[in-house]
Amino acid sequence: MLRVGLTGGIGAGKSTVAARLAELGATVIDADRIAREVVEPGTDGLAEVVETFGEDVLTPEGELDRAALAAKAFADDESRARLNAITHPRIGRRTVELMGQATADAIVVHDVPLLVEGGMGANYHLVLVVDADEDLRVRRLGESRGMDAEDARARIAAQATREQRAAAADVWLDNSGTADLVQAQVDALWHERLVPFEANVRRRRPRA
Ligand code: ATP
Numbered sequence: 001m002l003r004v005g006l007t008g009g010i011g012a013g014k015s016t017v018a019a020r021l022a023e024l025g026a027t028v029i030d031a032d033r034i035a036r037e038v039v040e041p042g043t044d045g046l047a048e049v050v051e052t053f054g055e056d057v058l059t060p061e062g063e064l065d066r067a068a069l070a071a072k073a074f075a076d077d078e079s080r081a082r083l084n085a086i087t088h089p090r091i092g093r094r095t096v097e098l099m100g101q102a103t104a105d106a107i108v109v110h111d112v113p114l115l116v117e118g119g120m121g122a123n124y125h126l127v128l129v130v131d132a133d134e135d136l137r138v139r140r141l142g143e144s145r146g147m148d149a150e151d152a153r154a155r156i157a158a159q160a161t162r163e164q165r166a167a168a169a170d171v172w173l174d175n176s177g178t179a180d181l182v183q184a185q186v187d188a189l190w191h192e193r194l195v196p197f198e199a200n201v202r203r204r205r206p207r208a
Contacts, residue, residue, distance in 0.1 A: 002107045002198035003099075005123065007115035007165070008130035010155050011137035013175035013182060017130050018111045020186040026194075027102045029095060031112040038090040039064050048086045053079075107190075107198050116160040121168045125201060128189075129169035131162060133176045 004026075008014045022028045038045040041062050049057060049064065057069040073083040095110070102108050109128075112120060121127050132140075134156060141147040166172065171189065175182045 001099075001102055001104060002126070002194060002201050003124045004107065004109045004194065005115050005120065005127045006109050006111045006130070007113060007127065007168075008175075009137065009159050009162075009165070010113070011141040011152065012130045012132050013173075014111050014113065014130050016175070016179070016182060017128075017173065017186055018109060020183050021107075021109050021190065024187065024190045025107070026109045026190075027106045029098050029108060029110045031091070031095070031110065034091050034094050034098075035087065038087055038094060045086060045090050049083070052082055052086065105198065105202060107194050114159075116165050116168045126170045126194075126197065127168050128171045128173060129165045130173045130175050131165065132174065136176055 006014055006018055006021075018026075018028045018030070037043075039049055040046065046064060049069065053069060053072045057065055057072065059065045069083070073079045099108060099110075110124070112118070115121065115127065116129075134153075137156065138149050138152040141152045142149060171193065173182070173185055173189070175185075
């Protein structure tokens with residue numbers, strides 16, 4: 001199994017790259033999705049969040065009200081730590097479980113927006129960073145999600161810098177061009193680097 005960590009700033013194109021890698025045959029594990037799943041209605045994760053932060057972090061439908069939770073949990077370091085203590089172990093266990101379900105010859109792509117911020121690079125055989133020109137990211141986020149430019153820039157400023165990501169990257173993928181171009185880059189990466197690397201990892205570490 002080859003473990004690839006995929007990251008990049010908001011709107012850089014992680015989901016776009018992950019979707020193409022999945023089409024090519026990768027097993028994609030989406031960290032954002034797992035983070036949502038562990039606090040879905042009916043989970044013990046959500047029950048513990050409510051126990052800790054109160055009923056008013058729920059919407060009338062019984063779902064997590066993210067804005068209400070953020071207002072409470074990100075108010076101070078201790079609250080943030082309490083939320084992390086609920087979510088992080090659950091996210092970790094689910095991630096390990098999904099990794100364990102992958103086949104021995106799989107190329108597993110873990111899409112983790114905050115991989116660099118979390119210092120997680122050493123967990124992977126290879127770290128793939130997707131990047132795009134900042135103005136372009138702001139424009140794409142506006143067009144696709146209606147995010148206003150000021151909000152997009154504030155989010156970008158709160159994340160790791162391009163230099164910090166570059167320091168963690170084994171492969172740098174520039175997604176400032178067309179959708180066709182990034183697809184071609186991903187295809188080349190898959191055939192020329194990931195597939196041969198996976199075969200190499202497996203040859204070097206035969207399973208007992
Ligand atoms: P987030 O960090 O918010 O999850 P992301 O890094 O996963 O974002 P995407 O969702 O893949 O980024 O891309 C952001 C938006 O830009 C999407 O609407 C996507 O369709 C669009 N996009 C991505 N790559 C290109 C491209 N090369 N040309 C045009 N639009 C693109």
